Amino acid sequence: MIKINSIQKWIPIENIFERGIIKIKKNKYIKILKVIPINFNLKTQLEKETILKSFKTFLKTCNFDMQILIQSKKEDLTNHIEKIKEIQKKENNKIINKYANNYIEFIKQKNIKNKSASKNIYLIINNKTENNEENIFQELNEKYFKIKDGLLRCGNLTLECNKEETKKILFSFFNTKIFLEK
Numbered sequence: 001m002i003k004i005n006s007i008q009k010w011i012p013i014e015n016i017f018e019r020g021i022i023k024i025k026k027n028k029y030i031k032i033l034k035v036i037p038i039n040f041n042l043k044t045q046l047e048k049e050t051i052l053k054s055f056k057t058f059l060k061t062c063n064f065d066m067q068i069l070i071q072s073k074k075e076d077l078t079n080h081i082e083k084i085k086e087i088q089k090k091e092n093n094k095i096i097n098k099y100a101n102n103y104i105e106f107i108k109q110k111n112i113k114n115k116s117a118s119k120n121i122y123l124i125i126n127n128k129t130e131n132n133e134e135n136i137f138q139e140l141n142e143k144y145f146k147i148k149d150g151l152l153r154c155g156n157l158t159l160e161c162n163k164e165e166t167k168k169i170l171f172s173f174f175n176t177k178i179f180l181e182k
Contacts, residue, residue: 020161031140038155058150067124
C-alpha cells in the first residue's frame with residue numbers, strides 16, 4: 001500500500017503571524033518585507049552616485065543575512081478594459097466607441113508585444129537567536145527598522161507585510177506556474 005503524505009509534511013511552514021512573520025520548522029522564524037523601489041534610471045548622475053553611496057553604507061550596516069525575492073507577474077489589464085467598456089456604454093456615441101475599441105485593441109497588442117509585467121521586491125530576514133517568541137519577534141522587528149531606515153536613505157520605502165499579503169506571497173512562490181499565467 002502506498003502511503004500518501006500531505007503537503008504540510010514537506011512545506012516547512014508551521015505558522016503565519018501578523019507583520020510578515022512566519023514560523024518555519026525547527027523553531028526558526030523569518031520575516032518578509034516589501035520594498036517599493038525608486039526609479040533609478042530617472043535620477044541625475046549626482047543623485048545616482050548619492051544613492052549608490054547610501055546603499056553601500058546600508059549593506060555595511062546590515063550585519064545579518066538577507067534574501068531578496070523578486071516576483072514578476074504578468075500585467076492584468078482586465079479592470080482597465082472593463083472601465084473603458086463601461087464608459088462606452090454610458091456615452092453611446094459611435095465616434096467615442098470607435099476610438100475606445102481601437103484603444104482597447106492597442107493596449108492588448110502593446111501588452112502582448114512588450115510582455116508587460118509588474119515586479120514585486122521582497123526582503124526576507126531570519127532570526128539568529130534561540131529565544132522565546134517575544135524576543136525573536138523583537139529581533140526581527142529591530143532588523144526591519146534598520147532595513148527600513150537604510151533603504152529610506154536610498155529613497156526606497158520598506159513595508160511590513162500583513163498576514164494576508166504574506167499568504168499570497170507564499171502561494172505565488174509555491175505555485176509559480178499558476179501565478180505567472182494570470
